[in-house]
Amino acid sequence: AAAAAPATDEPIQPAVEIKYTQLLINGNFVDAASGKTFPTLDPRTGEVIARVAEGDSEDINRAVAAARRAFDEGPWPRMTAYERCRVLLRFADLIERHAEEIAALETWDNGKTLAQSSGAEVPMLARCMRYYAGWADKIHGLVVPADGAHHVQVLHEPVGVAGQIIPWNFPLLMFAWKVGPALACGNAVVLKTAEQTPLSALYVASLLHEAGLPDGVLNVVSGFGPTAGAALCSHMGVDKLAFTGSTGTGQIVLELAARSNLKPVTLELGGKSPFIVMDDADVDQAVELAHHAVFFNQGQCCCAGSRTFVHERVYDEFVEKSKARAQKRVVGDPFRNGVEQGPQIDEEQFKKILRYVRSGVDSGATLVAGGDRAGNRGFYIQPTVFADAKDEMKIAKEEIFGPVQTILKFSGVEEVIRRANATQYGLAAGVFTRSLDAANTLSRALRAGTVWVNCYDVFDAGIPFGGYKMSGVGREKGIYALRNYLQTKAVVTPIRDAAW
Ligand code: NAD
Numbered sequence: 001a002a003a004a005a006p007a008t009d010e011p012i013q014p015a016v017e018i019k020y021t022q023l024l025i026n027g028n029f030v031d032a033a034s035g036k037t038f039p040t041l042d043p044r045t046g047e048v049i050a051r052v053a054e055g056d057s058e059d060i061n062r063a064v065a066a067a068r069r070a071f072d073e074g075p076w077p078r079m080t081a082y083e084r085c086r087v088l089l090r091f092a093d094l095i096e097r098h099a100e101e102i103a104a105l106e107t108w109d110n111g112k113t114l115a116q117s118s119g120a121e122v123p124m125l126a127r128c129m130r131y132y133a134g135w136a137d138k139i140h141g142l143v144v145p146a147d148g149a150h151h152v153q154v155l156h157e158p159v160g161v162a163g164q165i166i167p168w169n170f171p172l173l174m175f176a177w178k179v180g181p182a183l184a185c186g187n188a189v190v191l192k193t194a195e196q197t198p199l200s201a202l203y204v205a206s207l208l209h210e211a212g213l214p215d216g217v218l219n220v221v222s223g224f225g226p227t228a229g230a231a232l233c234s235h236m237g238v239d240k241l242a243f244t245g246s247t248g249t250g251q252i253v254l255e256l257a258a259r260s261n262l263k264p265v266t267l268e269l270g271g272k273s274p275f276i277v278m279d280d281a282d283v284d285q286a287v288e289l290a291h292h293a294v295f296f297n298q299g300q301c302c303c304a305g306s307r308t309f310v311h312e313r314v315y316d317e318f319v320e321k322s323k324a325r326a327q328k329r330v331v332g333d334p335f336r337n338g339v340e341q342g343p344q345i346d347e348e349q350f351k352k353i354l355r356y357v358r359s360g361v362d363s364g365a366t367l368v369a370g371g372d373r374a375g376n377r378g379f380y381i382q383p384t385v386f387a388d389a390k391d392e393m394k395i396a397k398e399e400i401f402g403p404v405q406t407i408l409k410f411s412g413v414e415e416v417i418r419r420a421n422a423t424q425y426g427l428a429a430g431v432f433t434r435s436l437d438a439a440n441t442l443s444r445a446l447r448a449g450t451v452w453v454n455c456y457d458v459f460d461a462g463i464p465f466g467g468y469k470m471s472g473v474g475r476e477k478g479i480y481a482l483r484n485y486l487q488t489k490a491v492v493t494p495i496r497d498a499a500w
Contacts, residue, residue: 011044012335016104020202022053026066027215033058040198043111043343044333044378052198055223057231063219064237067161067188070216077158077186081137088133090211092126106172109199111342112297113334125176131461132180155489158186160239163232167245168194168345169300175201178242181481190219192229196345198222234260244268247470266474266484268466270399271427274420275305278433279313286432287321293430293456295383298344299403303428305456307396308407309416315409319387326369326383343379350379353402360386360395391419417445426468430456
């Protein structure tokens, strides 16, 4: 049976104390200007973990003013690049020293398994910071051989104050991907965390100050999207925005940026990524990888491989084995060893996912596994598999953001390319095959920002990540993220009395 009885198990008490619940503005933890707070909930039970200061536009004003001062007056952008590098390296060391507490906080607030928080996300946070620390003193411009007697330099300067808005599904990784490149380039930041998961960013931001970050360079405002988030997007003192979240909210963010000061915006949005299993695939391996592609992080991944396309020659075997694999998936308290799947983030997502499951049944897809909540407390959902889905069904078109696999049958390469690309999204794709030709053809034909061939969800700090089409604008990670946080300045001076 799938469910490790979340209903009857007493939730394990996390081994961490909640130290920070206020806003971080100008290096100090402070209450919201309004004095308001909001609860952050334990997704295992729906109970309150802590009350957190609720920032709104007044607090965004304070945070942007602090960031502006830190940028305009220094010392951060004027420190040597090597000094900035060393702050980020010390931060990475502190992350490792406090890894257990950070991981526990992340699992408590988000519901992802402790194995994932401590085995992947905290190490990836430290790795990403070291990656960008390494870039800090390697960002340089160039000299252009202009026509005529002019010395032409191109300088790469920080953009100034970056506003960053992150979602709840990977709070620490989103912090890393946003804050790492922004700070390495010498910017100041105002970060708006997701209202569901405010805790881990406050904790790690305190470590960043312990590592020597000057006051005001990173400000963290907890709060809601339409208030704090929208105020950040519209602020005239913000020079650049980076957003990760849903496509609908991304459109609002872009509009607010355009209507205020035309600040440039990078967006990481939703997806409905295809995972394509060819007929030459080892079916057992394909089943396992396709399973992880969709169920990882409770299915709450923007790049989840949520349309599983399977070649007709291996389809029946694939469906049978995917059903067995989903039924074996261990659901339960994310703090418990051996658990593969914790609760969904909150009641809203939980209900939305169950609505999609009902729509799958109503539209005639075959429910082969799961289909209901798991247990009777918290936001646990059974690993769910649909077979015989059709492209026009909602479950095959819309982002479910939950543990629901939708299996579709295909019979040829050209057909699957056409169907895989017939979506408004283009974040990622998976290809599973032994054929080099199929791998080459598919990886070039698929309109997506990442194509994983015979692997999935590989997220090294150096690999660019982002979407085609309505999955986003721009790229994060790698060298590509640096461009988001740099201005380009041409400096032209005449060369007097040039003899050559
Ligand atoms: P959301 O877009 O509502 O929230 C994301 C962030 O935006 C939160 O911090 C939220 O407070 C803020 N926000 C909400 N309304 C805002 C507004 N009007 N102005 C400014 N900020 C605002 O997303 P959600 O519904 O909470 O999360 C689920 C969705 O997020 C999924 O559909 C998924 O596609 C998407 N997502 C995408 C990625 C990615 O990397 N592409 C990652 C995680 C989540």
